[in-house]
Amino acid sequence: MESKYPYIAIANVRGGPIRPQIRGVIFIRDVPGGALVYANIQGLPPYQPARGDLDPIGPFGFHIHEFGNCNIGESDAPFKDAGGHWNPTNQPHGNHAGDFPVLFSNDGRTTMEFFTNKFKVRDVIGKSIIIHENPDDYRTQPSGNAGRRLACGVIKPYYNYLPFY
Template identity: 70%
Template structure:
């Protein structure tokens, strides 16, 4: 797993009035970092509609994912970056089980349901039905499943490895500190109430605040 949390970047389309200074303030980074990420781009001649890379500052929150008794091989990391209008979430995980298609009335194994759950507990409990102490999906506005703040995109395994980043305006990083991230055995169908029929809980990580002085 990469240890350099500061390597995440997003793409920004230049709008009228944008400068490296305004972008640095907007994204809580530095002019120097933006310049380094965009060699060959003249900061004095930014063209509307062109795209530039914005390196994100250190994440505001982080969860270290560990597999439970159903899949102890899983390990990974989820980072939460504060960006304008919401949160940029990045996940990288190894050790996911091989995909298995639905058969004999059983749901497929993978792609894997991926959610924020309401309580900050990764206690295993029942080894056949672990991590129940994490509670249900985090749903602060009492929405139907599919629109929970904690409903995240499914994880697609590539020989056990998955990586993705996405934007959400459903929460800011500070909102989810003390919650948990759960990886499920089965896909989330985003329809079945209250939890998408995503199956057993394979892995868990508690979301904690990041001290910027602890990130190197």
């Protein structure tokens, strides 16, 4: 019997008004014990180290957020309708199910794959993925001080695939 949930989800990520050049795709695939997350993103801004009271730009915070809503809203503070970090088990920041490793870029591009045991694909369908301007510090509560939201994509079922296993 086939599950009503796919084994793979996809989020097409698009930049907002702060960084409209961002484009990318994120695949999430069920594997034994959790999920693999694969990200391929381009158009990220160049790295700038912290100076004085200014935060660095990059590496980039990368999270699942509560709601699958990528409405831009305010142009200087976009994607607020995505809500906060997805945290179904009410953990302190740094251990949210939606906390991902930061994205490092090379000439505006990044490709990364990692394993998480915090969820399966069915758990994240309908949520959003946000790329932030600053690195996540993994300790500031509740969201890691990751800065402005640069890009957003809604996680959707992906049925157009051949099984991997």
